[in-house]
Amino acid sequence: MSDLRSLSGVELAGKIAAGRVSSRETCEVFLSAIEKDDHNCLISVRRAEALAEADNVDKMRAQGASLPPYAGLPLVIKDNMVVRGEQPTSCASKILKNFKSPYDAHVVEKLKEARMIILGKTNMDEFAMGSSSENSAFGPVRGPVDPERVAGGSSGGSATAVALGLAPMALGSDTGGSIRQPAAFCGVVGLKPTYGRVSRYGLVAYGSSLDQIGPLAGTVEDAAALLGIIAGHDKRESTSADVPVPDYLGALDGEIKGLRVGLPREYFPDSLDSRVRERVMDQVACLEDLGAEIMEVSLPHTEYAIAAYYIIATAEASANLARFDGVRYGHRSSVSGELLEMYRRSRSEGFGREVKRRIMLGTYVLSAGYYDAYYLKAQKVRTLITRDFTRALEKADVLVTPTTPTVSWKLGSFEDNPVQMYLQDIFTVTVNLTGVPAVSVPAGQVDGLPVGVQIIGRHFDEAAILKTARKLEREVNR
Amino acid sequence: MSGNYWEAVIGLEVHAQLKTKTKTFCRCSTQFGDDPNSNVCPVCLGLPGALPVLNSEAVAMAVKTALAFRATLHGQSILARKNYFYPDLPKGYQISQYERPFSTGGYVEARLEDGTVKRIKLIRIHLEEDAGKSLHTITESGTAVDLNRCGTPLIEIVSEPDIRSSAEAYAFLYRLRQTLLYLGVCDGNMEEGSLRCDANISVRKQGTGKFGTRTEVKNLNSFRGVERAINYEVERQISVLESGGTVEQETLLWDADKQVVRSMRTKEEANDYRYFPDPDLLPLVIERSWIEEIKKSLPELPGEREIRFVSQYGLPAYDANVLTATREVADYFEETVGFSASTEPKKVSNWIMSEVLAVLSEKNIEITRLAVKPAQLAELFALMNENTISGKIAKQVFEEMCRTGRSAGEIVRAKGLVQISDEGALKAIVERVLENNPGQVQEYKSGKEKVFGFFVGQVMKETRGKANPQLVNELLREALG
Numbered sequence: 014m015s016d017l018r019s020l021s022g023v024e025l026a027g028k029i030a031a032g033r034v035s036s037r038e039t040c041e042v043f044l045s046a047i048e049k050d051d052h053n054c055l056i057s058v059r060r061a062e063a064l065a066e067a068d069n070v071d072k073m074r075a076q077g078a079s080l081p082p083y084a085g086l087p088l089v090i091k092d093n094m095v096v097r098g099e100q101p102t103s104c105a106s107k108i109l110k111n112f113k114s115p116y117d118a119h120v121v122e123k124l125k126e127a128r129m130i131i132l133g134k135t136n137m138d139e140f141a142m143g144s145s146s147e148n149s150a151f152g153p154v155r156g157p158v159d160p161e162r163v164a165g166g167s168s169g170g171s172a173t174a175v176a177l178g179l180a181p182m183a184l185g186s187d188t189g190g191s192i193r194q195p196a197a198f199c200g201v202v203g204l205k206p207t208y209g210r211v212s213r214y215g216l217v218a219y220g221s222s223l224d225q226i227g228p229l230a231g232t233v234e235d236a237a238a239l240l241g242i243i244a245g246h247d248k249r250e251s252t253s254a255d256v257p258v259p260d261y262l263g264a265l266d267g268e269i270k271g272l273r274v275g276l277p278r279e280y281f282p283d284s285l286d287s288r289v290r291e292r293v294m295d296q297v298a299c300l301e302d303l304g305a306e307i308m309e310v311s312l313p314h315t316e317y318a319i320a321a322y323y324i325i326a327t328a329e330a331s332a333n334l335a336r337f338d339g340v341r342y343g344h345r346s347s348v349s350g351e352l353l354e355m356y357r358r359s360r361s362e363g364f365g366r367e368v369k370r371r372i373m374l375g376t377y378v379l380s381a382g383y384y385d386a387y388y389l390k391a392q393k394v395r396t397l398i399t400r401d402f403t404r405a406l407e408k409a410d411v412l413v414t415p416t417t418p419t420v421s422w423k424l425g426s427f428e429d430n431p432v433q434m435y436l437q438d439i440f441t442v443t444v445n446l447t448g449v450p451a452v453s454v455p456a457g458q459v460d461g462l463p464v465g466v467q468i469i470g471r472h473f474d475e476a477a478i479l480k481t482a483r484k485l486e487r488e489v490n491r
Numbered sequence: 492m493s494g495n496y497w498e499a500v501i502g503l504e505v506h507a508q509l510k511t512k513t514k515t516f517c518r519c520s521t522q523f524g525d526d527p528n529s530n531v532c533p534v535c536l537g538l539p540g541a542l543p544v545l546n547s548e549a550v551a552m553a554v555k556t557a558l559a560f561r562a563t564l565h566g567q568s569i570l571a572r573k574n575y576f577y578p579d580l581p582k583g584y585q586i587s588q589y590e591r592p593f594s595t596g597g598y599v600e601a602r603l604e605d606g607t608v609k610r611i612k613l614i615r616i617h618l619e620e621d622a623g624k625s626l627h628t629i630t631e632s633g634t635a636v637d638l639n640r641c642g643t644p645l646i647e648i649v650s651e652p653d654i655r656s657s658a659e660a661y662a663f664l665y666r667l668r669q670t671l672l673y674l675g676v677c678d679g680n681m682e683e684g685s686l687r688c689d690a691n692i693s694v695r696k697q698g699t700g701k702f703g704t705r706t707e708v709k710n711l712n713s714f715r716g717v718e719r720a721i722n723y724e725v726e727r728q729i730s731v732l733e734s735g736g737t738v739e740q741e742t743l744l745w746d747a748d749k750q751v752v753r754s755m756r757t758k759e760e761a762n763d764y765r766y767f768p769d770p771d772l773l774p775l776v777i778e779r780s781w782i783e784e785i786k787k788s789l790p791e792l793p794g795e796r797e798i799r800f801v802s803q804y805g806l807p808a809y810d811a812n813v814l815t816a817t818r819e820v821a822d823y824f825e826e827t828v829g830f831s832a833s834t835e836p837k838k839v840s841n842w843i844m845s846e847v848l849a850v851l852s853e854k855n856i857e858i859t860r861l862a863v864k865p866a867q868l869a870e871l872f873a874l875m876n877e878n879t880i881s882g883k884i885a886k887q888v889f890e891e892m893c894r895t896g897r898s899a900g901e902i903v904r905a906k907g908l909v910q911i912s913d914e915g916a917l918k919a920i921v922e923r924v925l926e927n928n929p930g931q932v933q934e935y936k937s938g939k940e941k942v943f944g945f946f947v948g949q950v951m952k953e954t955r956g957k958a959n960p961q962l963v964n965e966l967l968r969e970a971l972g
Contacts, residue, residue, distance in 0.1 A: 222770035335583020
């Protein structure tokens with residue numbers, strides 16, 4: 014039965030649909046793998062609910078009901094998307110350790126409509142703040158290739174779960190690279206859709222203007238399939254775009270002959286690890302072989318991106334996390350006192366170090382006297398970076414870059430130097446600042462550790478990057 | 492006298508709750524007075540992951556208000572987060588407007604006591620959501636929070652510091668509230684908090700251009716409170732300055748029970764709200780065509796209507812002002828006039844101002860709930876005009892109409908109240924009255940003309956008020972020679 018774990022989601026769904034394996038058997042295989050996991054991938058497991066839902070799908074199928082194509086297929090989701098029921102939605106934080114949501118996130122509704130089975134909630138950096146999945150109240154996620162190394166973050170639990178075959182696919186969220194970077198570190202596919210493509214309703218906000226939910230999977234095809242399920246307009250979300258959702262799977266096999274592939278000069282600096290550069294350039298060569306036209310482009314404001322990103326994201330976070338005050342839900346300090354004291358203690362006890370750091374930073378940049386110099390300036394930089402991308406994506410159809418400057422690092426490497434860790438996000442944050450979609454696909458290894466190549470596309474043109482990613486995946490697997 | 496020497500400079504900030512069916516950013520009911528925390532959902536509770544969607548009805552009402560005050564509407568404005576911690580603010584921020592409100596400028600035409608109109612300019616009108624309510628008295632151990640009100644739409648209307656006295660502030664607020672009621676966008680109930688007012692107050696020597704240091708007085712939850720708090724604070728500032736002190740810039744609370752202002756703790760006013768555009772909401776876009784559509788739906792406003800009542804119906808300014816106090820009374824007047832072709836509008840006005848408004852205040856009801864509708868009142872006028880009943884009887888009939896909801900004709904018939912205009916019948920009564928009161932006849936004849944009224948009264952008594960008064964007068968004079 015364990016060979017079920019080596020199948021892709023699409024293959025597995027096909028088996029379930031054909032009645033060659035039941036949803037329950039499938040879920041049980043993955044659940045027992047989850048239970049044996051020693052990488053700390055999951056925060057909570059919905060064993061009873063998942064099996065009941067699986068039985069229901071099996072029963073309906075036995076009765077000849079017409080079911081959606083992925084009915085009964087299990088997956089895991091990051092623990093910052095709310096799921097109604099007994100399992101908490103913790104965001105890997107002590108402050109929400111016991112928070113039970115009375116409602117489902119939009120993506121969860123979509124998964125339930127598709128009759129897919131959520132097996133559990135994955136570990137992450139607390140409130141999605143981090144690039145290593147070490148900032149978790151539940152302990153760090155350990156990398157799938159080397160458990161002494163980080164899984165990447167913040168969706169490290171989702172990426173590792175997929176890499177280890179604890180689930181065929183997963184959902185993550187990406188604010189500055191939080192899907193793509195762990196995907197790259199774990200050797201899986203991770204897609205950040207266009208801002209507005211997937212509803213954020215029910216995603217616990219970190220940086221609202223940057224956050225986007227997306228799929229992580231073993232194959233580009235699975236990522237495309239999962240995107241197709243969760244994408245689409247949601248009236249409850251004001252930034253959700255009313256743009257038609259194409260058939261992503263159908264678009265995968267198109268030609269890339271004549272595709273204009275831009276290589277942004279600033280993403281291949283001299284300081285880039287030459288082995289990472291080689292892996293990426295191997296991929297570029299593959300695309301050229303397939304008839305793509307390679308060109309150099311420039312994104313001149315790249316050097317300001319990290320600063321702008323950490324100002325905007327933390328400013329938004331400082332307000333987004335104000336609701337965790339111990340008044341209505343979540344952790345409240347047992348030490349009683351005046352109102353202000355209650356706030357202070359509850360939040361001091363409930364939030365981890367990195368979250369506090371970012372709340373402080375965000376509060377600072379919005380303060381009277383500093384707003385113009387930081388927040389407003391960062392917004393101007395964002396406009397300039399967006400203009401850079403618009404121009405580059407007029408010349409080229411897609412852009413190709415390394416997903417990260419390095420491979421996965423040792424746990425604890427940046428414990429005393431958070432800013433050094435922030436700098437690792439340089440190739441991913443610009444995509445969130447501009448809202449365009451990007452996917453990371455495996456591009457071989459350096460020192461036995463996975464390297465990812467990032468393909469960036471135009472707004473709402475996930476189909477183009479998925480198609481390109483699919484070509485590379487075939488080359489890498491060959 | 493300090494009163495001549497010092498001049499008050501006042502600006503008002505008014506929060507008006509919009510009468511939308513649902514809240515600003517979710518579809519929860521805005522119903523007042525329901526069980527605590529019954530009209531709530533993930534959005535207005537600020538649960539993790541919940542997101543706001545702007546209610547277009549709230550925007551329409553806000554636009555309507557701005558148009559009524561001749562404000563400039565901005566095609567694009569920004570909804571911003573105002574950050575502060577308070578238990579009745581579940582998100583830890585209020586969604587409001589800061590740097591780019593949807594409306595700037597405009598004015599309120601306040602009608603002062605002497606009948607002149609003062610144009611008080613507005614700085615801005617913006618849209619925001621209300622907070623919940625902290626209830627400090629219902630539990631022994633602490634504070635309880637009711638979030639039913641949380642997320643209810645508000646508009647904040649901020650005046651220029653154009654106001655110079657508490658009376659002007661009153662007049663401003665009166666016209667503002669009246670206009671909101673005409674527009675149907677706010678119920679104007681200050682006790683329930685659907686209309687709230689804060690005042691920025693400073694004083695300066697008359698003739699100086701520069702403003703003095705201002706204080707902000709909050710918690711003015713009645714018209715009287717506004718007047719009294721302003722008087723109190725103006726006097727306080729003057730006495731501070733006259734005794735050589737300086738006014739400190741601070742936020743004060745009006746204590747209506749003790750009739751004093753008191754200082755809020757400095758901690759609370761040291762807030763830096765860290766406003767920034769709410770990334771969960773797109774810029775608020777108000778299309779020109781939508782504005783035009785809303786413009787068409789604007790009712791005639793109180794000031795305009797008052798002027799028209801004078802010109803169209805020939806009413807005195809006083810009458811026009813009283814009748815246009817509310818849209819409903821003004822409608823009632825116009826409908827009644829419409830049904831009463833043979834009655835002078837001034838007579839209709841008199842009747843409404845005395846009889847109708849008296850019944851309303853006595854019963855403490857709105858005119859829309861009065862049993863007597865304009866058509867029925869017009870029928871009563873017709874009976875008077877035909878001399879079927881006298882004015883005096885009409886008042887009795889009106890009372891009966893209010894009580895029973897029956898028509899004037901019915902009551903007059905059933906109670907036999909038809910006016911006696913039969914000369915023969917009245918003559919007999921007149922003669923009987925004179926016969927029975929020889930002493931008074933003697934007095935009259937000796938020149939005491941006052942006694943005439945006594946005879947009229949006696950005839951009315953005999954006829955239970957039904958005698959045609961004019962005819963009674965004529966017959967009495969005739970009989971008394």
